[in-house]
Amino acid sequence: MSNYTTKAAVVEAGGSPFTLSSIELDEPRADEVLVRMTAAGLCHTDLGVASGGLPFPLPGVLGHEGAGVVEAVGSAVTRVSPGDRVLLSFTSCGDCANCRDGHPAYCATWLPLNLLGGVRADGSPTITRDGAQLGGHFFGQSSFSELALVDERSVVKLADDAPLEKLAPLGCGVQTGVGAVWNVLQPRPGDSVVVLGAGAVGLSAVMAAALTPATTIVAVDKVSSRLDLARELGATHVIEAGDDLTARIQEATGGGASGLVETTGNVGVLRAGVDALAARGTAVIVGAPPFGTEVALDVNGMLGGKRVVGLTLGDSETQRLIPVLAELVAQGRLPVERLITEYPFADIEKAVEDMTGGTTIKPVLRF
Incomplete structure (x- = not known):
């Protein structure tokens, strides 16, 4: 069997840095695609797994x-x-009820296929090193690699002149923030949208809200x-986070938020946001704290028709949404390039450092 040797950023163990290493990719199977990477965004989910916070198999x-x-x-x-x-975006089985219903982010096998398994659905590895299996198949792609072996369901075709380094973040962070607003909140004329956390996902939600008839858009x-x-x-x-967050959101929105997107993963911030919703308002939970985290809600406060909705990857059907986002970027109506700082692939640790330190909103690695 022929394999492809390439260079990838490997995390050896939880808490270890990303180090460049030579790896071998399996031959593409019938439903797989071999992609030569041009660019890859760095996302908090990558850092969470690298820190050992999720049970993905390392190295x-x-x-x-x-x-x-x-x-x-x-x-x-x-x-x-x-x-x-x-x-490249997340993968899904294509055959369960949610996939067939146009909601692949809620695929029955989403967690093992994307976030936790490290292997194909049948248990076979996509990546080895010196004959030993490595954790791969991350979101169907494991794209911190010069060559990536990708599920066909993770692949979205773009125009021949598409600026890949500007579009890389669409696959996760941007479609998550956009989908929270367009697919869940669906603001009506005059609504208010509050975005908690102005990182890549939050700022994507702000840009998405600006393309709706919401008249009040609050960033915290x-x-x-x-x-x-x-x-x-x-x-x-804009609100600088601090005390009395609930009261300040209510003041900015004229009495309470119609819609709210929580991207920080901080349960105190989430609680303040839910408390700041107007009657029949909706809070969308996007930010993911460690597994097992719980939040307390004021039950009587919920009885005014408030809704709290969890969200994965914007609840997007990627083949439909991502080409639209790419078109809006091309038209200048979704200026994601304002979030991006580019780094050479070899400088991935510098990108991690700048992202963790908050000096860079969305690092994009260039190959």
């Missing part, structure tokens, strides 16, 4: 906001051909430079 190769050019395709692949520019963060950027991207109000 392993992460990366789930890949963009590149198709090198080879499996025998049953119809979606793309060699030479196509593609964006503790970093003032991010609030300045939120204003430039469409926020009508």
